[in-house]
Amino acid sequence: MAASGRARSFEELSPGRIIDARRHGAGKANTGPLPELFVRADTLAGWNAAASSCFGWIGRGAGVTGQGRDRVDIILVGGGLANGLIAWRLAASRPDIRLLVLEAGGAVGGNHTWSFHDGDLTAAERDWLAPFIVHRWPAYGVRFPERVRELPTGYASVTAERFAAVLGARLGPALRCNAAVATVTPTAITLADGERIEAGCVIDGRGPAPSRHLTLGYQKFLGQEIELAAPHGLTRPIIMDATIPQEDGYRFVYTLPLGPCRLLVEDTYYADGPTLEPGRLRTAIGAYLARQGWTAEALVREEAGVLPIALGGDIDAFWAERTGVPASGLAAALFHPTTGYSLPDAVRLADRIASLTDLSSEAVFEATRAQSVAAWNQRGFFRLLNRLLFLAGAPAERHRILQHFYRLPPPLVSRFYAGKLKPFDKLRILSGKPPVSVHQALRVLAQPAHSPKVTA
Numbered sequence: 452m453a454a455s456g457r458a459r460s461f462e463e464l465s466p467g468r469i470i471d472a473r474r475h476g477a478g479k480a481n482t483g484p485l486p487e488l489f490v491r492a493d494t495l496a497g498w499n500a501a502a503s504s505c506f507g508w509i510g511r512g513a514g515v516t517g518q519g520r521d522r523v524d525i526i527l528v529g530g531g532l533a534n535g536l537i538a539w540r541l542a543a544s545r546p547d548i549r550l551l552v553l554e555a556g557g558a559v560g561g562n563h564t565w566s567f568h569d570g571d572l573t574a575a576e577r578d579w580l581a582p583f584i585v586h587r588w589p590a591y592g593v594r595f596p597e598r599v600r601e602l603p604t605g606y607a608s609v610t611a612e613r614f615a616a617v618l619g620a621r622l623g624p625a626l627r628c629n630a631a632v633a634t635v636t637p638t639a640i641t642l643a644d645g646e647r648i649e650a651g652c653v654i655d656g657r658g659p660a661p662s663r664h665l666t667l668g669y670q671k672f673l674g675q676e677i678e679l680a681a682p683h684g685l686t687r688p689i690i691m692d693a694t695i696p697q698e699d700g701y702r703f704v705y706t707l708p709l710g711p712c713r714l715l716v717e718d719t720y721y722a723d724g725p726t727l728e729p730g731r732l733r734t735a736i737g738a739y740l741a742r743q744g745w746t747a748e749a750l751v752r753e754e755a756g757v758l759p760i761a762l763g764g765d766i767d768a769f770w771a772e773r774t775g776v777p778a779s780g781l782a783a784a785l786f787h788p789t790t791g792y793s794l795p796d797a798v799r800l801a802d803r804i805a806s807l808t809d810l811s812s813e814a815v816f817e818a819t820r821a822q823s824v825a826a827w828n829q830r831g832f833f834r835l836l837n838r839l840l841f842l843a844g845a846p847a848e849r850h851r852i853l854q855h856f857y858r859l860p861p862p863l864v865s866r867f868y869a870g871k872l873k874p875f876d877k878l879r880i881l882s883g884k885p886p887v888s889v890h891q892a893l894r895v896l897a898q899p900a901h902s903p904k905v906t907a
């Protein structure tokens with residue numbers, strides 16, 4: 452916290468001060484309304500990614516392709532995180548497979564900074580993900596009103612810009628951008644212009660798939676990548692700073708030090724509703740910077756999200772509605788129930804698909820469904836914690852649950868983020884002085900865990 456002075460919000464920074472997003476983290480235009488339940492990341496500033504790495508090796512225009520000389524084994528619909536990683540693994544380990552990635556936007560990856568804890572992945576998984584990783588730190592910190600702590604667990608980030616560059620170079624003409632898919636079946640797609648492409652298998656990775664079978668809370672945030680006027684002095688990410696006014700649920704600021712004067716600062720809320728108010732969050736980030744004594748020199752880019760936090764649901768009913776279409780990522784409900792993060796699940800799904808000998812749509816559907824259902828069934832305890840977080844306490848008191856959780860030893864915290872808690876871990880998480888009203892907690896615990904209708 453070396454610098455001092457008044458921080459500025461996005462609106463206060465003149466356009467001339469916004470550093471070229473194409474060099475410093477490109478995004479894609481926000482092209483439509485936010486879906487009802489959870490949204491993919493669309494840049495708020497409307498930057499377009501460089502599309503020059505996107506080719507199409509199958510002809511455009513109405514008609515049927517994907518047969519004979521143009522035979523396609525797998526079509527990946529959506530060039531986001533999950534399908535991008537599947538394409539990467541298949542291209543590396545199964546060069547005989549003919550892939551086609553169809554992305555609606557101008558580039559793959561959208562506008563994200565995807566982070567993960569070292570413990571979320573195995574060493575082998577981290578190895579193959581390495582070309583995408585841009586930032587690594589050996590530890591991270593958390594701050595609560597009554598607890599400040601550093602955890603000696605590695606943390607790393609992948610940027611969408613690197614993702615697009617690395618994947619684009621590997622896939623070449625098997626990647627086709629500005630290709631919005633209108634309809635999807637297990638073995639064929641139709642593009643918006645009417646062109647139909649057939650394949651042995653189609654994997655739907657178009658991002659969040661709102662479903663009446665899942666009950667969700669929301670982690671919503673707006674992040675600004677900011678160049679400061681002077682070094683910030685942070686050496687580690689602060690993944691939760693809840694020493695700020697609590698409003699609209701559990702609120703914290705997430706900060707990644709990306710360079711000596713460069714930060715990604717995200718104002719974040721665990722909220723009951725998905726509505727994001729960008730103007731209010733920009734102002735809040737400005738206030739946070741000022742409180743830390745940091746002066747913004749330039750706004751580099753923004754990213755925003757409304758991520759799903761699972762409270763309950765019926766995963767079998769969710770999959771029954773997919774009519775045999777294999778899915779990946781958020782479209783397959785593959786995310787950590789408490790953080791909404793999907794990178795570790797996406798890495799595991801990519802490995803699983805690349806290891807299949809049978810890549811028919813039936814076999815891939817069964818593999819994607821099985822991974823999603825198994826993950827969901829293993830994570831009932833996280834949904835119970837989420838119900839405690841969202842339903843057992845007043846919104847302004849929610850931070851106490853996280854503050855209580857962070858008293859635990861780093862290996863347990865690491866297993867929590869990895870979704871691999873041991874039975875004794877669960878007991879320890881629930882032990883100690885209850886951070887919320889016992890009466891309310893018992894009411895929440897008494898509700899059936901499989902019910903999609905959970906209430907306070």
Ligand SMILES: Cc1cc2nc3c(=O)[nH]c(=O)nc-3n(C[C@H](O)[C@H](O)[C@H](O)COP(=O)(O)OP(=O)(O)OC[C@H]3O[C@@H](n4cnc5c(N)ncnc54)[C@H](O)[C@@H]3O)c2cc1C
Nearest residue numbers: 492529531532533555565566632658756780781792793794
């Ligand atoms: C800003 C942000 C930051 C996040 N940070 C993290 C993080 O740090 N760690 C983490 O693990 N998770 C993070 N998440 C959560 C989650 O991992 C991401 O949302 C992740 O990108 C989801 O991957 P996906 O492949 O399911 O969907 P997406 O990455 O959203 O990919 C879906 C793709 O499909 C394309 N598409 C949509 N419709 C069509 C169509 N009709 N035709 C063709 N293409 C289409 C979209 O343009 C998009 O590129 C973050 C989410 C957001 C929004």
